[in-house]
Amino acid sequence: MSDQRRAAADVVASVRNVTKIYRLGGHDVRALDGLSIEFRRGDFVAIMGSSGSGKSTLLNLLGCLDRPTAGQYVLGGYDVAQLDDESLSRVRGRYLGFVFQSYNLIQQLSVVENIAVPLAYQRPVRPGGQELCVRLATLVGLAGRLDHRPTQLSGGQQQRVAIARALVNNPHVILADEPTGNLDTATSREIMDLLAALNEAGRTIVMVTHEPDIAARAKRVISLRDGKIASDERQ
Amino acid sequence: MNLFQQLRLGFRSLLLHKLRSALAVLGILIGVTAVIWLVAMGEGVSFQAQQQIKDLGATSIIVRTIKPTEEANREAGGRTGIAYGLLRDDYDRILTNVPAVRRAVPMREISREVRHGEFSLDAQLIGCTPEYFAINRLPVARGRPLSDADLKNLDNVAVLAWEVAQRLFPIDDPLGRTVQIGTDFYVVVGVAEQRTSAAAIGGSFAARQYDRDVYIPLATFRARIGDRVITIRGGSFQNETVELDQVTAVVDDISQVDASADIIRELLGRYHKQTDYAVVVPKELLEQAEAMRLMFSVLLLLIAGISLLVGGIGIMNIMLATVTERTREIGIRRALGATKGEIVQQFLWETVVLSGTGGLLGVGIGFLCGPTVHLVRTGLARLMPELWSNLPPAIRDLEPRLAAWSIIAAFGISVAVGIVFGIYPARRAAAMDPIEALRHE
Numbered sequence: 001m002s003d004q005r006r007a008a009a010d011v012v013a014s015v016r017n018v019t020k021i022y023r024l025g026g027h028d029v030r031a032l033d034g035l036s037i038e039f040r041r042g043d044f045v046a047i048m049g050s051s052g053s054g055k056s057t058l059l060n061l062l063g064c065l066d067r068p069t070a071g072q073y074v075l076g077g078y079d080v081a082q083l084d085d086e087s088l089s090r091v092r093g094r095y096l097g098f099v100f101q102s103y104n105l106i107q108q109l110s111v112v113e114n115i116a117v118p119l120a121y122q123r124p125v126r127p128g129g130q131e132l133c134v135r136l137a138t139l140v141g142l143a144g145r146l147d148h149r150p151t152q153l154s155g156g157q158q159q160r161v162a163i164a165r166a167l168v169n170n171p172h173v174i175l176a177d178e179p180t181g182n183l184d185t186a187t188s189r190e191i192m193d194l195l196a197a198l199n200e201a202g203r204t205i206v207m208v209t210h211e212p213d214i215a216a217r218a219k220r221v222i223s224l225r226d227g228k229i230a231s232d233e234r235q
Numbered sequence: 236m237n238l239f240q241q242l243r244l245g246f247r248s249l250l251l252h253k254l255r256s257a258l259a260v261l262g263i264l265i266g267v268t269a270v271i272w273l274v275a276m277g278e279g280v281s282f283q284a285q286q287q288i289k290d291l292g293a294t295s296i297i298v299r300t301i302k303p304t305e306e307a308n309r310e311a312g313g314r315t316g317i318a319y320g321l322l323r324d325d326y327d328r329i330l331t332n333v334p335a336v337r338r339a340v341p342m343r344e345i346s347r348e349v350r351h352g353e354f355s356l357d358a359q360l361i362g363c364t365p366e367y368f369a370i371n372r373l374p375v376a377r378g379r380p381l382s383d384a385d386l387k388n389l390d391n392v393a394v395l396a397w398e399v400a401q402r403l404f405p406i407d408d409p410l411g412r413t414v415q416i417g418t419d420f421y422v423v424v425g426v427a428e429q430r431t432s433a434a435a436i437g438g439s440f441a442a443r444q445y446d447r448d449v450y451i452p453l454a455t456f457r458a459r460i461g462d463r464v465i466t467i468r469g470g471s472f473q474n475e476t477v478e479l480d481q482v483t484a485v486v487d488d489i490s491q492v493d494a495s496a497d498i499i500r501e502l503l504g505r506y507h508k509q510t511d512y513a514v515v516v517p518k519e520l521l522e523q524a525e526a527m528r529l530m531f532s533v534l535l536l537l538i539a540g541i542s543l544l545v546g547g548i549g550i551m552n553i554m555l556a557t558v559t560e561r562t563r564e565i566g567i568r569r570a571l572g573a574t575k576g577e578i579v580q581q582f583l584w585e586t587v588v589l590s591g592t593g594g595l596l597g598v599g600i601g602f603l604c605g606p607t608v609h610l611v612r613t614g615l616a617r618l619m620p621e622l623w624s625n626l627p628p629a630i631r632d633l634e635p636r637l638a639a640w641s642i643i644a645a646f647g648i649s650v651a652v653g654i655v656f657g658i659y660p661a662r663r664a665a666a667m668d669p670i671e672a673l674r675h676e
Contacts, residue, residue, distance in 0.1 A: 065570060065670050086574045093572020104567045104673065108247050120240075121572035169572070 012172045012204050013039040013062065018071030020057050020227075031057040032068070033227035039173065044199040045206045046218035054227040056177075059208050063175050064092045076172055093121045097166030101178035103158040105150040111137055111161050112146045118169045129168075136164040140194060156187035163194060167203075174198070176207040180214055192217045244581065245588035252557070259553040260593040262546035263652065267597025267645040270539035274641035275604045277535050279634050281528035288524060290372055291517035294489050296336075296496045298329070298482045298503070302475075303511045316463070316474030319511040325503060326482050333484065333498045335491035340366045342481040343456050345464060349449055350415045351403040358399055358449045360416060362456025368394075368427075370483050373445070378410045378425030385424075386452040391459070393421040397429040398446035414449070419459050421451060492518045539645070546593065547652035554586050554660035565664050566672025575665035582664050586657025587650055594649030598642055604635045 020032040031054045039045060049055040060066040061073060064080050067088075073080040076095040083091065097118075098104075105114045115133040119126060137146055140160040150158055159179060166174050176195065180188035196217055199205050207218060215221050216235070223230040249256040291297065300320030326341045343362040348355055367373070368380045375394060385392050393414060400409045400423075413420045430445045463476045486495050496516045503512060558565070565578055573581075612631070616623045623631070 060670055063570065065673075086576070089569065089572055089574040089577075092570060098570050100673070104563070104570075106564050106567060108251050117568065118571040121568075121574070121577060165571070 010041055011038050012041050013073070013075045013206075015058075015061070016072040016074070018061065018068040018073060020054075020061065020066070021069045031227055032061070034071070035227065035229060036071075037222065037229070037232075039204060039206060041204055042199070042202050043204050043206075044196070044217075044219040046215035046221045047206065047208045047224065048210060048212075048215050048221060049224035049230075050210070053224040055208050055224050057227075058224065059175060059177055059206075062173070062206060063096060063098065064088045089121070090123065093118055093169060095172040097169065097171035097174040099159070099162050099166050099174065099176040099179045101181035103150070103155070103162045103182075105158055105161055105165075107150055110147045110149060111142055111153070114150070114161050115164045115168055117165060122169060132168060133164075136167055137161070139167075140164045154187075155183050156190055159183065159187075159191050160194065163191075163198070167198070172204060174203055174205045176205060178209055179207060180209070180211070188214065241580070241584040242588060245585040248557075248561075248585055249589060255553055255556070256589060259546075259550045259589050260596065262549035263543070263590045263593025263649050264546075264597040264600065266539065266543035266546040266652075267594050267649050268600045269542045270536070270645035270648070271598065271601030271637065271641050272604045272635070273535040273539055274532065275601070275635035275637045276608075276633065277528070277531045278636040278638050281524060281531065282636050283632065283634070284524045284527075285521060288517050288520045291520070292370060292372075292483075292485065293518050293521060294486050294492060295370060295517060296484045296486070296492060296499060297515040297517065298325070298484070298499060299513050299515060300477055300480045301511055301513050303509045316476060318476035319509070320477040321479040321482055321512055322506075323478050325506065325512075326479060328502055328506070329482060329484050329499055332502055333495050335486040335488075335495045336484045337487060338366060338370070339482055339484040340364055340370050341453060341479050342367060342483070343453060343477070344480045345460065347416050347449075347460075349399065349403065351409075351412065354403045354405070356399065356402050357447070358396075358416075359444075359447045360456070360460070361448050361450045362453040362460075363450055364453055367450070367483075370485055373430065374428045375425040376428040378423070380425055381450060381452050386454045389455050389458050390452060391419060391421045391455060392424045392452065394425040394427055394450040395423055396427050396446050396448040396450075399449055400426045416449070416451075417460075421449075489518060492516060536644075540648070543648055543652050546649075547590070547656040550586055550590055550653060551656040551660060553589070554582065554657055555663070557585070558582065558660045558664040561664075562667060562672045562675040565667055566669050566675065569667075569669035570673060578665040579658075579661040582661035583654060583657045586661070587653040590649045590653030590656075591646075594646045597649065598646055601642060601645070602637065604637060608633065608635050 015035055015037045018032055018035045019030065022029045022031055033054075035054075035058065047055050047058060057066070061068055061080075064075065064083075065088075067083075068081050071081065075091060078087070078091055080088065080091065106117065109117070112130070112133045115136055116129055119129040119133075134143075134146060137143060140163055142157060142160055142164070145153065145157065150161070153161070163174075163179075166176075174195075179195065180191055183191060192214060195205055195207070199219075205218075207214075209215050218235075220232070220234050222232045298321060303317075303319050321341075323341070326339060329336060330339045340363065345360050346357060347360040349358040349360070361367075363381070364386060365381045365383060368375065376397065378394070381392065381394060384390070393416075395403070395409060395414070403409065403414060404412065409423045409426060412423055414423060415421075427445070427448070427450070462478050463474065466473045466475070484495070484499065486492055493516070496514055496519075500514050503514070568578060568581075
């Protein structure tokens with residue numbers, strides 16, 4: 001492996017000169033305007049910005065839920081902008097873990113089954129899924145609630161399930177969208193402790209938030225304004 | 236996900252809305268049950284008809300006397316008395332000229348009052364030969380059938396139908412006793428077994444009843460009653476001469492039936508100026524009944540198909556509601572790696588579980604067809620005996636017959652309905668934009 005390749009291998013995801021234009025009511029809205037960011041392995045990035053700054057658009061793009069109008073987004077060796085819908089799904093399932101503000105657990109499934117959902121869409125099928133899910137539930141502190149339904153859990157516990165679910169496919173990047181947005185201060189701290197611990201263990205986390213004290217837990221804070229990077233600081 | 240997991244997931248998602256799912260299942264259940272029950276009833280009816288025709292004998296050809304129309308009568312010059320129908324010569328002709336016919340049974344019948352002591356009833360007096368019992372599959376329950384000796388000696392002996400024996404001898408043993416017919420007395424030598432009616436023959440739709448028959452030797456019939464029958468109708472005497480009412484010819488093999496029937500028609504046509512007879516071939520009736528059964532089945536399937544269609548629309552309705560309601564779940568699954576195809580699969584399985592459950596339950600209830608019909612029958616007979624006795628025997632004796640093909644078809648169709656009516660909702664689920672779906676409240 002050449003030095004150049006090794007340096008490239010250290011970058012888990014990179015956005016190059018990405019532009020996203022929406023048509024809204026006959027007007028073109030430039031949500032992202034020639035944006036470039038590289039995410040390195042083991043990084044813990046907070047993306048900040050006021051509403052309309054383009055952070056949701058960027059997160060959708062990073063999550064392979066949307067494609068850029070122009071520019072490149074490379075994840076797991078694929079240029080996402082060129083992929084069709086099916087391949088996008090496969091890339092999401094293989095390289096990404098999602099943590100949402102409102103947890104987004106499936107109501108009719110138990111804790112273990114919720115954690116196992118991404119495994120159902122792995123091709124080829126990974127063996128030993130059940131034990132892995134139990135191990136992850138234990139890791140996030142829910143060993144005693146494996147068969148509980150989401151409605152039987154508190155918000156913090158639900159977010160723990162969501163985090164365990166984001167780990168089950170061993171993703172390259174964990175994307176967290178306002179992970180503490182629905183939680184009280186104490187629970188927020190617990191969730192951030194958990195994310196920080198996962199980052200310590202080597203996980204790459206990209207988090208969108210508008211709360212400065214939450215962003216302060218990250219290693220790198222990127223601020224967006226009008227679809228452009230306003231600041232990019234390590235702390 | 237493997238098949239088992241898919242099915243399990245489908246079940247659990249459906250359990251989220253138990254009443255709604257149950258109603259959708261009910262729609263399919265009714266459709267499937269309707270298919271199985273209707274086909275079973277249809278099969279029962281046609282089996283009954285076929286059985287009756289088979290009782291006539293698939294290898295037999297029945298030639299019956301028909302009274303010609305008044306107009307034809309007048310043309311034939313009949314005024315005070317008319318002679319028509321099969322002749323004893325016809326019987327000989329059939330027996331000697333049709334090569335495949337080995338046996339033929341002549342028969343003469345008339346309605347007469349039969350009495351024993353204070354008991355009497357209007358019976359059908361049948362003059363026949365001993366073979367009549369064998370050819371019409373009329374076993375004698377007690378005593379003996381008529382014998383050749385009876386015919387030769389012109390004996391006054393009689394074999395009673397089971398019901399006739401019951402009516403005339405409610406307490407006594409009929410064997411060896413005498414019954415009075417007109418001015419003559421006959422010794423009862425046998426009682427025939429009870430027997431259901433046979434299919435209608437001779438152009439009449441009424442089924443041939445055996446329960447009022449009194450059998451006497453044909454020769455005795457001729458000697459005591461004769462060929463000429465005088466009846467009073469509308470104040471004037473009518474004078475009819477009939478030699479034979481029916482000749483049943485039996486061939487050895489079923490393949491000879493059609494050709495032999497043609498020969499008989501040809502033969503009789505040569506000697507009869509008017510069509511005062513009819514040739515009935517039970518095999519043809521059997522074929523007609525088979526064609527009827529097929530038509531009937533197609534019709535029933537059509538009706539059942541419509542009810543399954545309605546059930547399917549119900550399922551589609553439910554699934555569309557489910558898909559809208561679970562937009563969020565669809566968004567989550569898409570974000571976590573599910574392709575459109577996998578979403579389609581998930582919802583299709585769910586619909587198939589729904590319709591398949593309806594199908595299985597429908598098959599289960601389908602099996603209850605026999606007991607249910609039995610229950611309704613005993614219930615009706617007990618609660619409304621008058622109404623019951625007025626129903627035609629085809630309904631009273633109806634014994635539904637479950638058809639294996641209808642069970643398989645009904646279940647298969649129910650699953651197919653699930654797939655067909657599940658595709659649109661499933662595709663709608665898959666077509667959702669994951670970003671929009673995740674935002675859905």
